[in-house]
Amino acid sequence: MEITPSVHKLESTRGSYAYLIREAEPILIDTSFPGRAGAILAELEMIGLKPTDIAHILLTHHDGDHIGNVRALQQASGAQVWASQEDLPYILGQRSRTGIKRLIQALIKVEPPQVDQIYQAEQKIGPLEVIPTPGHTPGHVSFLYGDVLFSGDLVVNRKNKLRTAPAVLNWDRAALKRSLRAVQHLKFNWICPAHGEPLQRASLWETLSD
Numbered sequence: 001m002e003i004t005p006s007v008h009k010l011e012s013t014r015g016s017y018a019y020l021i022r023e024a025e026p027i028l029i030d031t032s033f034p035g036r037a038g039a040i041l042a043e044l045e046m047i048g049l050k051p052t053d054i055a056h057i058l059l060t061h062h063d064g065d066h067i068g069n070v071r072a073l074q075q076a077s078g079a080q081v082w083a084s085q086e087d088l089p090y091i092l093g094q095r096s097r098t099g100i101k102r103l104i105q106a107l108i109k110v111e112p113p114q115v116d117q118i119y120q121a122e123q124k125i126g127p128l129e130v131i132p133t134p135g136h137t138p139g140h141v142s143f144l145y146g147d148v149l150f151s152g153d154l155v156v157n158r159k160n161k162l163r164t165a166p167a168v169l170n171w172d173r174a175a176l177k178r179s180l181r182a183v184q185h186l187k188f189n190w191i192c193p194a195h196g197e198p199l200q201r202a203s204l205w206e207t208l209s210d
Contacts, residue, residue: 001041003190003198007148008047012039016065017208019150020047023126025055028079029143029150030194041076051076056125059083060152061137062090063101066194071113074086082117082125083134086139091197093113100168133183135176136165147189149201154179155208157196162208165195180208 001009008020013032018040021027026049031040041051054077059067061084070091074081076183089095093112097105119141124128129144136153143150153169154176155162170176184205192198 001198003192004146004148007121007145007190007192009192009198010040010043012043016068017192018097019192020044020049021128022047022049025126026053026140027056027058027126028054028073028130029058030060030066030152031057031069033065033108034108037069037072037076040073042067052078053206054079057081058090058125058128058143059087060142060150061140062087062097063137063153064105064110065115066152068108068110071111075111080116081113082119084139084141085118086134088115088118088139090137090139092119112138131183131186133179135170135172135174135179137171140179142183143189144186144188147187149183149186149188149190149191150192152194154183155191155193157193157199160199161193162204164208166179180205184208 005122006022012203016031016032019029019130057079070081083091096102119130131144133140133142133154142152142154151163189201190198
């Protein structure tokens with residue numbers, strides 16, 4: 001699905017969406033549940049991209065439904081994989097998740113990828129701005145691209161209303177609230193979450209419920 005002329009939602013990743021940004025160096029944001037690499041590559045081919053066209057794979061955070069195909073896509077594309085320092089130990093399998101996420105980790109098996117680059121403060125990757133939004137996980141990030149916000153699991157779309165993920169899935173409620181307030185001041189029109197369909201901002205952020 002084309003959100004804007006250069007932003008595509010990958011239908012093969014329904015349930016935990018990944019997004020493609022078509023720039024001079026194409027960027028893939030997140031990779032969905034394990035086992036979908038072939039479908040993702042097929043969809044990219046339909047859009048007109050070869051695997052090796054993908055230059056960067058950007059991870060919003062460490063959950064298995066976001067990093068599930070990183071290793072396979074990295075091997076197929078040769079893309080640079082980016083992640084936050086805080087979430088890196090979980091992505092590499094060096095640290096176990098806590099609470100209910102420990103159980104989810106046991107159910108969603110992920111092959112650890114090679115992470116090539118760590119996000120830095122106030123960094124831009126091409127035209128895309130990295131926005132630290134901790135709370136759902138210690139190192140969760142969102143991305144701002146023109147008037148599009150890629151929100152990862154900072155917010156979800158439920159029946160065309162913005163919500164946060166259930167409290168049991170969030171690492172730090174206070175940090176999450178600070179992130180929500182910080183993003184509220186950014187200028188963007190489209191919100192592209194991992195869970196739920198992309199939607200236009202209007203006044204939704206200002207009436208966000210958790």
